Amino acid sequence: MKESIKNILVTGGAGFIGSHTVDLLIEKGYRVVVLDSLKPPTHNGRVPTWLNKKAKLIRGDVRRKKDWEKALAGVDAVVHLAAYMDYHLDFATYVETNIGSIALLFEHIAEKKLPIQKIVIASSQAVYGEGKYRCKTHGIMYVPPREEAQFKKHQWEQHCPTCGREVLPVAEREDDVLLPLAPYGLSKLSSEQFAMAMGRAFSIPAVALRFSIVLGARQSFRHFYSGALRSFAVNVRNREPIEMNEDGGQLRDFVYVKDAARAIVKTLRDPRADFEAFNVGSGRATRIFDLAKMVAKQSRVAFKPLLQQRYRVGGTRHSVMNVSKLKGFGWKPRHTLTEAVDDYLAWLSNFKGFNKNLRKTEAHMKKSGILKKY
Ligand SMILES: NC(=O)c1ccc[n+]([C@@H]2O[C@H](COP(=O)([O-])OP(=O)(O)OC[C@H]3O[C@@H](n4cnc5c(N)ncnc54)[C@H](O)[C@@H]3O)[C@@H](O)[C@H]2O)c1
Structure with missing residues (x-):
């Protein structure tokens, strides 16, 4: 554990995962600065009641270098969670926010030679795209997304492109082939690559956390x-x-938000996690029908x-996610x-x-x- 890390910047710290992370960091004795725009869709311009009063809030935008400059003063480590999410047609905003913010962060660190010791960024299960499947005859495969013609026939399952048999999902692992399908997942993959490459170039350990579906209170x-x-x-x-x-x-795969926050703090403090990507999920596959029930x-x-x-x-x-890598570092979901x-x-x-x-x-x-x- 890096004992010299005392002051931590959490971008998106007023949001769902961010605010639970801020609470946990403060509980563990860290001083926390939050950089958050407080804008829709997550917020309505007001400071949310759940934002920890002990955190210092800086209202700003991760797409603006000036706001990074303000927020990074005196900081030892960064947890970067602010992002553009969902599926919208303004594709450039994903690039501008999710990749551009990482570029600005490193740009400012490099220019000012800031003594940042670690950066943890939020990635997503979306980097795996359609995911990995197994055909009883043809083994492991990465299948393309399903087509409209298939949906019209109400054939929901994926099929082997060689023999046409139904294939079964295989839990995603960190070293799988990454084939994101939409702007959000594409921008998350690029942000991981950017953080790892620039982190190595400037000797700042980076960690990417690929969250599954995070659930709990404070979700917008x-x-x-x-x-x-x-x-x-x-x-x-x-x-x-x-x-x-x-x-x-x-x-x-559904994971409770407090377990997600524990994964952030764990990988922030553990130097064995440096320059690694981790799945953060429950490691359990749940049928949507069973969730509804x-x-x-x-x-x-x-x-x-x-x-x-x-x-x-x-x-x-x-x-579905395999979370054995993070479990190997001593984290496991408690909820x-x-x-x-x-x-x-x-x-x-x-x-x-x-x-x-x-x-x-x-x-x-x-x-x-x-x-x-x-
Ligand atoms: N919630 C999930 O299930 C899930 C799954 C996978 C990945 N993630 C990732 O985790 C991170 C946190 O997600 P969340 O669910 O807590 O979302 P959230 O919307 O609750 O929180 C995001 C926070 O970032 C802030 N923000 C957004 N754009 C900003 C900008 N340009 N400048 C400054 N602040 C900005 C928002 O105001 C908000 O407070 C995101 O990077 C997201 O992509 C979340």
């Missing part, structure tokens, strides 16, 4: 697409059937599924999916505009051709 309801749990929780609140995409058989059960309502052959363009069929769901449901009850937000984002996704039905 305003994001364009923040996943199945939000949508299921809103259905339950409205006493509606729970509507799922495809046949609900998609497999996903759990949301109903934890809300104490009867489970009424609704499957209307709806699907999300560009959505991967399965996305169950039920705890994460309960925490989220309790959080939802504090929020007034969730219904309107869900309808707005669904309508937007349909209009932009991302959410389709056959």
Whole structure:
């Protein structure tokens, strides 16, 4: 552990993963500076009530060098979480925010010869794209995304391009082939590569954390697409059937936000993590249908599924993670999916505009051709 690290900058520290990370760092005795724009979609311009009062907040934008300059003064290490997310058509914003911010960070460090000792950045499971599959006859393969023609026939599973048999998902490992499919994943992969290369060039250890789907309280309801749990929780609140995409058989990895924050702090403090990328997930594959069932059960309502052959363009069929690399460094998830769901449901009850937000984002996704039905 680097004892000389005392002052840590957390970009995006007012957000979901960021604010839990800030709490944990402060609990461990670090001094924390937060650089956050506090802008939509995550915020509405106001400082969120959950931002730790002991953190020093700098309102600013990671796309502006001047704001980095202010935020980096006196800092020993950086946790870079601020990012442009979801799926939007302004592709250049992903490059400008997610890659441009890393470039500006290193540019400023290099120009001013700042004594930054470590940089941890948030990457994503999206870098794996469609992921790895196994065919009983043809072995391991990386399959292309599913096509519209397949969706029209309601054939949701992936198939072997050689023999046409259904293939099974294999949990992603850090040394897999990385084939991101969308601007978000592409920008996350480039930001990892940028941080590793510049980190080596300037002898600043970098770490990239590829989060799976992180769940828990403080997750913004305003994001364009923040996943199945939000949508299921809103259905339950409205006493509606729970509507799922495809046949609900998609497999996903869900991890509780406090475990994600522990992974950040662990890799920040552990020099064995330097210049490494890690998967951060539960390491467990959960069927979307089972998540929906759990949301109903934890809300104490009867489970009424609704499957209307709806699907999300560009959505991967399965996305499962192997987290043994990070476990080998002494981290493991401490919280169950039920705890994460309960925490989220309790959080939802504090929020007034969730219904309107869900309808707005669904309508937007349909209009932009991302959410389709056959
Ligand atoms: N939540 C997940 O399931 C998940 C999964 C994979 C990766 N990630 C990554 O983890 C990181 C944190 O995500 P989160 O879920 O906490 O999101 P979030 O939206 O709750 O938090 C992001 C924070 O960054 C701030 N921000 C955004 N753009 C900014 C800018 N240009 N300048 C300054 N601040 C800006 C926002 O105001 C917000 O407070 C992101 O890099 C995201 O890509 C999250």
